[in-house]
Amino acid sequence: MxxxxxxxxxxxxxxxxxxxxxxxxxxxxDFGPGGGFQAGVIFAAGFILYGLVFGTEALRNAIPPGLLRFVIALGLVLYAGVGATTMLLGSDYLAYGALADDLIGGQHLGIFLVELGVGITVSAVTVTIFLAFAGRNDP
Amino acid sequence: MNVAGLYNYWIVILLMMTGFYVVISSGNLVKKIIGLNLFQASVFILYISMGKVMNGAVPILREDVTTYSNPLPHVLILTAIVVGVATTALGLALVVRIREAYGSVEEDDIHRQDESL
Amino acid sequence: MLIEAINIVLLGMLALTALAAVRLHDLFAVTIMFGIYSLLAAVVFVVLDAVDVAFTEAAVGVGISTVLMLATIGLVGRHEQRPAHRPLLPLLVVAVTGAALVYGTLDMPFFADPAAPVHQHVVPYYLGKSPEQTGIPNVVTSILASYRGYDTLGELAVIFTAGVGVLALLGLRRRKRPAKEHPTP
Incomplete structure (x- = not known):
């Protein structure tokens, strides 16, 4: 190919x-269909297309495995970290209202960060799984 | 009995049983996992069927709409789909390792080799 | 009524695709059938107002799942052994289970019934309060990330764990070729 x-x-x-x-x-x-799960998968699909057309070796050079391992954990830590932050700010775990002065602003910020964490982990896991399978029999 | 009212559920059961049949009758591990995926997708359709409300709209709030379909099953299934592909990948990874250890992915071959040890 | 008609046609096509997947023994063809099945399921989700779910199913079921299964088939071989005997016992088990489930549906609320119990409990609260409590028009997102944030955190942990599991089983580094291949019996 x-x-x-x-x-x-x-x-x-x-x-x-x-x-x-x-x-x-x-x-x-927030406004139309979409969110972290879909975006993560579509983002990963871009990398997978690159891997399919140019070979897994090229994909492995583009994103080093060490970086992938780090990014897989980064999204989950970001999500859990938002919860820890709201607790440190004196509210309940994942109660986003504490992140800003008003409830709506806090909710917007919290949902944005949480969805970002979901997107990061989902895309990294998907690329990792693809690399693990497709790179298995590389010469 | 309102046949049209239950039609969705019956088709879902047919799909579910197709997946179940593949899982229990096929000896090939990859095909078993595809059967599990068929089963899983039919469960998704069951949940989404239950969330539909007659004349309801997509649950993205607008000024001029009053009836929305139930968003809660959508949330459950949305995450379940992505979790499903991640767990499927784990299963397929196990199949790849089994193939490397036994040289086959057919259940009968694997059993035979285990007995001859 | 139109939606019901479209729905019935799509579900019929789903059933045909699933039955074709059962009858085929070439795993490549079975995988492509599964891809078609996922795409049809995504269309059903659009008809049933679940656009977010349809989006996910189209990206995951049709794209990622198919690529993963094809990669696996590339590693383990594409032909399935035909079963030596007729699968009478599995057919019986499936028929009995299916009959029990059909019997169970007789008590279920009819399709798209607005009075069904599933629509009565927390959902009116989410639909009514979401704009003032989160300021987000897409209720699916507000439930996913805010009202049920714990659930989503748990799901993300499952995805993380599955990724780590695949890494542990297959790894990302290139293997050193073993001196001799495993003998195929």
Missing amino acids: RDNPVLRIVAKIIIPVILLFALYVQFHG
């Missing part, structure tokens, strides 16, 4: 669009 010019050029054009769309889904999830 790596020698097919049509695939390579189309992939190069379409991958940035996929990643941009994933970011739109991530940050527009």
Whole structure:
């Protein structure tokens, strides 16, 4: 597949669009369909397309496995950290109202951070799973 | 008996049983996992069917709409789908390791090798 | 009424796809059937007003699941051994279980009944209070991230654990080739 010019050029054009769309889904999830879970999967799909067209070796060079391991945990820590922060601010665990002066602002900030954590972990886990399977029989 | 009113559930049960049948009748571990996935997807359809309200709208609030479908099953299933693919990947990883250890993914072959040890 | 008609046609197609997946023995074809099944399920979700779920199913079921299963088939081989005997016992088990479940549906509320118990408890509260308590029009997001934040944290932990499990089983580094391949019996 790596020698097919049509695939390579189309992939190069379409991958940035996929990643941009994933970011739109991530940050527009409050107002339309979307959110961290969908955005994470779509973001990972961009990387998976890169891995399918250019080979898993190229994907492994683009995102080093050490970084992936770190990012998998980062999203969960961000989510749990929002909860810990609201507790430190004197409210209940994951009660976002404490994050800002007014309830709505706090909710917006809290939901934004939590969805970001979901998106980060989901995309990193999906890319990791793909690399683990597709890179298994690399020469 | 209102047949149209229960049609959704019956089709879901048919799909569920198809997945169940693949799981218990097939000896190939990959096909078993695909059967589990069929079963899982049919459970998703069951939940979403229960959340539908007649003449309801998509649960994104607007000024001029009063009836919305039930958003709670949507939330449960939304997360379940992503969790489902993650656990499926774990199962497939186990299958890959079994293949590397036994040289086969057929249940009968694996049993035979275990007995000959 | 139109929605019910579309729904019935789609569910019929789902049933056909599932039955085709049972009858095929080439795992590549079974995987593609599963991809079609997921896509049809996503369309059913759109018809049933669950756009967020449809979005996820289209991305996960059709995209990621299919790629994962194809990668696995590439590693373990694509042909399934045909069963040596007729699967009468599994058929019997499936028929009995299915009959019991159909009997159970007779007490269920009808499809799309607004008076069904599932619509009466917490959901009116979420739908009514979400704008003033969270300021977010998409109720699915506000329930997911705010009202039921604990659930989502738990689900994320499951995904994290599954990712770690795959890493532990397969790893990301390239393996050193073993000196001799495993013998295939």
